[in-house]
Amino acid sequence: MDSYKRRRDRENKQVKSNNIELATVTSPDTGQGVNAQGVGEYREIPLVAPFGIRWNPPLGQNIQLIKNWNNGKAVVAVGTIVDQFLEPGESELFSIGGASIKCKANGEIEAKANGGATIECKSNGSVVINSLVEITKEGIIKAIDFESTVHGGVYYG
Known part of the structure; x- marks a missing residue:
């Protein structure tokens, strides 16, 4: 399969997939955003967080991506999977x-x-x-x- 066909197949999967995707960090943020592997490979994904909180997920961490393919193929990482229970309001x-x-x-x-x-x-x-x-x-x-x-x-x- 040539690279053009692989790229087209990947883009078709991405366009047809949900607007939310779980991906795995393949490279933590070094100032340009993280790289992650999900349906496809995503590079330089901006990290989004509430004001006053900074985060940089480590290599191998699962992150939640929000995609907006209809408006310039924008992808942002909004968080990681919560692995410990907190009481409501904490x-x-x-x-x-x-x-x-x-x-x-x-x-x-x-x-x-x-x-x-x-x-x-x-x-x-x-x-x-x-x-x-x-x-x-x-x-x-x-x-x-x-x-x-x-x-x-x-x-x-």
């Missing part, structure tokens, strides 16, 4: 390295570093660090579960 920012910030439906915020600290901003105004230390909104520092916690230089009372 949002989470996360990196491939394991860092995350979760805005909970009850108004609390939880920030985590991969293998490191967890910081929770509670709705009562307190801050909890690694489930071990609580700083109240009045600035009082409390040890949580003081008896079973290994510590140095901090004494009860």
Whole structure:
């Protein structure tokens, strides 16, 4: 099959396919958009996100494409498949390295570093660090579960 016929066949599949397609990232964004493989190969796909959020899907990640073949063959990537459950009304920012910030439906915020600290901003105004230390909104520092916690230089009372 010559290259012209392959190209025409691919374009026919693309035109007849839905306006939404799942594709796999073959090259992450390096400033020009991502490349992905779906029904066909797509190059330099712009990434779309809400204001204040930047994202760059890693190699091999499935992404959702929206296509508008009737208006200049425009294709944009609008998101990735959600692989973890969130409660209704929650949002989470996360990196491939394991860092995350979760805005909970009850108004609390939880920030985590991969293998490191967890910081929770509670709705009562307190801050909890690694489930071990609580700083109240009045600035009082409390040890949580003081008896079973290994510590140095901090004494009860």
